[in-house]
Amino acid sequence: MEDKKTRSNQERTAATRGALLAAARDLLIRKGYAATSTPEIVAAAGITRGALYHHFADKQDLFRAILEDEACAVAADIESAAPVDLPAREALLAGSLAYLKAMTAPGRTQLLLIDGPAVLGSAAMFALDARHAGRTLREGLRAAVGHGLPEDTPVDALAALLSAAFDRAALEIEAGGDPGQFQAAMARLIERTVAAA
Structure with missing residues (x-):
C-alpha cells in the first residue's frame, strides 16, 4: 500500500x-x-x-530549470545524430546539423541564447553549455585529434570558437536567415577544420 x-x-x-x-x-x-x-x-x-x-526557490530558479531541460534536449539530439561508432569527422558534421535543427524548436534560441545570458549571465550560460551541447562538441573534437585534427590542437579553445559560430548561426536562422545556407556554411567550417581521415 x-x-x-x-x-x-x-x-x-x-x-x-x-x-x-x-x-x-x-x-x-x-x-x-x-x-x-x-x-x-x-x-x-x-x-x-x-x-x-x-x-x-523563485522565478529565476524555475527559469534555470527550463534552460537545463532545453540544453539537455539539444545535447540528446546531437548525441542521437552522432553515435559513438561514427568516424570523428562524420560525427562532428552530423552533430553540427543536429545542433542547428534542435535550435529551431520554437522559443529555444530565445531562451538559451538571448534571455538566458541576459538573466543568468554569461558565466552561468557557459557552464550550462559546457555540460550539454558544448560537451558534445569538445568530445567530438577530442575524438578527432589524430584523426583529422593535429595532436597539438587546443581543443577547448577550438570548441569555444566553434560554439560561438554555431550560436550565431542559430540566431541568424531564428532571425529569418536561410537554414540551408547556414547548415552548408557550418558543414564547410567543420570540413575545413577537421581534415578527412
Missing part, C-alpha cells in the same frame, strides 16, 4: 513540476522573462503559488 501511495505522490510531484515548467516556458517565450510574473505562471499551470515555491 505504501509503495502505491509513494508512487502516487511522486507522480503528483512530477505532474506539478511539469505543469509549472510547461506554463512558464510558454509565457517566457511569448512575453519574455521580465514581463512574466509568478502569479501568471501559477494561474497558467493551474496550481497554487505555494506549490511553485515548493518546487522552485
Whole structure:
C-alpha cells in the first residue's frame, strides 16, 4: 500500500513540476522573462503559488530549470545524430546539423541564447553549455585529434570558437536567415577544420 501511495505522490510531484515548467516556458517565450510574473505562471499551470515555491526557490530558479531541460534536449539530439561508432569527422558534421535543427524548436534560441545570458549571465550560460551541447562538441573534437585534427590542437579553445559560430548561426536562422545556407556554411567550417581521415 505504501509503495502505491509513494508512487502516487511522486507522480503528483512530477505532474506539478511539469505543469509549472510547461506554463512558464510558454509565457517566457511569448512575453519574455521580465514581463512574466509568478502569479501568471501559477494561474497558467493551474496550481497554487505555494506549490511553485515548493518546487522552485523563485522565478529565476524555475527559469534555470527550463534552460537545463532545453540544453539537455539539444545535447540528446546531437548525441542521437552522432553515435559513438561514427568516424570523428562524420560525427562532428552530423552533430553540427543536429545542433542547428534542435535550435529551431520554437522559443529555444530565445531562451538559451538571448534571455538566458541576459538573466543568468554569461558565466552561468557557459557552464550550462559546457555540460550539454558544448560537451558534445569538445568530445567530438577530442575524438578527432589524430584523426583529422593535429595532436597539438587546443581543443577547448577550438570548441569555444566553434560554439560561438554555431550560436550565431542559430540566431541568424531564428532571425529569418536561410537554414540551408547556414547548415552548408557550418558543414564547410567543420570540413575545413577537421581534415578527412
